[in-house]
Amino acid sequence: MIPYILIDWLFDSVVLSLFTVITIIYYLSTSTYDKWRKLNVQHIHPVPLFGNVFKMIMGLEDQITAFGRIYRRFPNSKICGFYQMRTPFLMIRDPELIDAITIKDFSHFTDHGLEFDPSINLLARSLFFANGQKWKVMRQKLSPGFTSGKLKCTNDQIKECSDQLIQFVDEKLSKQSDGFDVKEIFGKFTTDVIGTCAFGLKLDTITDSDSNFRKYLNEIFGNNFKQTCIMMLGMVFPKVVKFFKLRSFPLEASNFFYSVFTDVIDYRTKNSVVRNDLAQTLMEARKELVLNGDNATGDEKFTDLDIISNAILLFTAGAETVSVTAAFCLYELALNRDIQNKLRDEINSKNEKYGGQFTNEFLMDLHYADMVLEETHRMYSITVNIIRQATQTFKVPGMDSFIIEKGQKIVIPMSSIHHDPKYYPNPKTFDPERFTKEEKSKRPNSTFLPFGEGPRHCIGKRFAELELKLVLSKILTKFEVLPCEKTEIPLQLRRKPGLVQPRNGIWLNFRSINTS
Numbered sequence: 001m002i003p004y005i006l007i008d009w010l011f012d013s014v015v016l017s018l019f020t021v022i023t024i025i026y027y028l029s030t031s032t033y034d035k036w037r038k039l040n041v042q043h044i045h046p047v048p049l050f051g052n053v054f055k056m057i058m059g060l061e062d063q064i065t066a067f068g069r070i071y072r073r074f075p076n077s078k079i080c081g082f083y084q085m086r087t088p089f090l091m092i093r094d095p096e097l098i099d100a101i102t103i104k105d106f107s108h109f110t111d112h113g114l115e116f117d118p119s120i121n122l123l124a125r126s127l128f129f130a131n132g133q134k135w136k137v138m139r140q141k142l143s144p145g146f147t148s149g150k151l152k153c154t155n156d157q158i159k160e161c162s163d164q165l166i167q168f169v170d171e172k173l174s175k176q177s178d179g180f181d182v183k184e185i186f187g188k189f190t191t192d193v194i195g196t197c198a199f200g201l202k203l204d205t206i207t208d209s210d211s212n213f214r215k216y217l218n219e220i221f222g223n224n225f226k227q228t229c230i231m232m233l234g235m236v237f238p239k240v241v242k243f244f245k246l247r248s249f250p251l252e253a254s255n256f257f258y259s260v261f262t263d264v265i266d267y268r269t270k271n272s273v274v275r276n277d278l279a280q281t282l283m284e285a286r287k288e289l290v291l292n293g294d295n296a297t298g299d300e301k302f303t304d305l306d307i308i309s310n311a312i313l314l315f316t317a318g319a320e321t322v323s324v325t326a327a328f329c330l331y332e333l334a335l336n337r338d339i340q341n342k343l344r345d346e347i348n349s350k351n352e353k354y355g356g357q358f359t360n361e362f363l364m365d366l367h368y369a370d371m372v373l374e375e376t377h378r379m380y381s382i383t384v385n386i387i388r389q390a391t392q393t394f395k396v397p398g399m400d401s402f403i404i405e406k407g408q409k410i411v412i413p414m415s416s417i418h419h420d421p422k423y424y425p426n427p428k429t430f431d432p433e434r435f436t437k438e439e440k441s442k443r444p445n446s447t448f449l450p451f452g453e454g455p456r457h458c459i460g461k462r463f464a465e466l467e468l469k470l471v472l473s474k475i476l477t478k479f480e481v482l483p484c485e486k487t488e489i490p491l492q493l494r495r496k497p498g499l500v501q502p503r504n505g506i507w508l509n510f511r512s513i514n515t516s
C-alpha cells in the first residue's frame, strides 16, 4: 500500500508543476501585450495566446472579416495596433502613410519580415521571403524575365492553353451541363500556362485529371490541419518550430518541384537550350550569382537552392493567384449579366477591329475589361494584407513624435481599404464603373493595391493581367456564363490563412453562344 503522505506529496508536486507550466505559458503568451498601451496606440484588448485573431485562427471567420473588424474599429486613426497571436503588428490605415511606406520611404521598409527557416522550407529562399540586400539582388536578376518584350512572346502560348480550355468545356458540355467548378478548371489552365510560358513544360493538366502538378499545388495552397497548426505555433513560439524543424511547406510537394526544376535547368545546360522565358532568366541569374559569385560571402552568397526555390515560387504564385482571380471574375459576370454582355460587346467589337486575332494590341485596347478586372481585384483581393517590416527607425510625418521602431512588423490592410465605403460606396456591389478614369482620379493614391505597391510590388503583375484578359476574351466570345443550381450566393470564403479562396469552389455553367 502507498502511504498517504506519498500520495499527498505526489498530488502536490503534480499540481505545483501544472501551475508552474501554466504560469510560464501564460506569461510567455501575454508578455508582449503591453506594447500598444505603452506607446499610446489605439488597439483592441488582446485575448491570451491568440491576441486579436482568435476567431480567424479557430476557423470561425475568414481573414477579410477578421482584419476588417480591426480596421473599422478606429475609423479616425491613421494607425492602430493589434496582436497576431503574441506578435504586435502596426496596421497602417492612412493612404498617405501607406504611400510613404511602400514608395517614398521604401528604403526604411524593404522587407516582408517573414521568418521561415530556409533549412526546412525550400520556399523560404525565394524572392517573396528574401530580405535586405539578398532580396534586392534577386529582384534585379528576375525582373528581366518580365519585360514587355518577354511578355509579348507568351501571347501565342496562352492562346493555345485557352483554346484547350475551351475545347475541354465544349466537350464536357456535350455530355453534361449541371455545372463546372471554374476554380478547378482555371487552376488547370493557369498551371499549363505557367508551365509552358515560364519553363517550356507541356503539362496538359487540363486533360490530365491525375496531374502531379495540380496535386502538389493543391497541397501547398490547401493549408491542411497540420500546416495550419505549425503556422500557428510559429506565430506564438517561432523558436520551437525552428528547434523541432517543423515544416509548414509540405515535404513531398517540395521534393517534387525541386526535382522538376532541377531537371529543367540541367537539361537546358547540358543541351545548350536557350529560350526567351523565365527559366532562362533563372539560368542567367544562376550563372552570375552562383557559378561566378565567388566574391560574395555569408548572407549574400547564392546557391543552386536559391535558384530552384525561386523557380518554385514563380511557378506556384503564377498558377494559383491567376486562377482564383479568374474564377471570382467569372462568378461576378455570371451574376451580373448586363456587365457580362457589355464586356462581350467590347471584346467582339475590338476583335473585329484587330482582324479576329487576340493580339497584344487587341488586349491593350480592352478598356472595359480592365475595369471589370480591377473591380474583381477590389472585391476579391486574394492577399488580404500587404506586409512590411521596418528595416530602419522611421519618424511618422504629421504624428507628433511617433516613431516606428526598427523591426516593427506592419500590415497594410489592402482588402479592408478596398471595402471601405469612404473610398468605394456600396462596397458589396460589383460595379466596374468605379474604375473609369474620372472615378479613379477622385480617390487618393494607395487606395487600390491588389498587386502591392512600390519597388516590392508583384513582379508578375503584367503577366497576370495579360493572361486574365486573354482567357476572359476567349471564353466570353465562345460562351455565355450562367449561375447553376450549385452556385453559392453569397459566396463563402475559406476560413484559413493564405490566399483568399472560395470555400466550396465556384460552380457555374456555360452556354455555347453559337448554339443558343
Ligand code: HEM
Binding pocket: 127, 128, 129, 139, 313, 314, 315, 317, 318, 319, 321, 322, 325, 382, 383, 386, 387, 449, 450, 451, 452, 453, 454, 455, 456, 457, 458, 459, 460, 461, 463, 464
Ligand atoms: C492575380 C494575380 C496576382 C496577384 C493579385 C498578385 C498579388 C501579389 C501581391 C499583393 C504581392 C505582394 C506585393 C507587395 O508586398 O507589395 C505579390 C508579390 C509577388 N508576386 Fe504576385 N500576384 C499575382 C500574380 C503573380 C504571378 C503571375 C507571378 C509570377 C509569375 C507572381 C509573382 C510574385 C512574386 C515573385 C512576388 C514577390 C515579389 C517581391 O517580394 O519582390 N504574382 N503578388
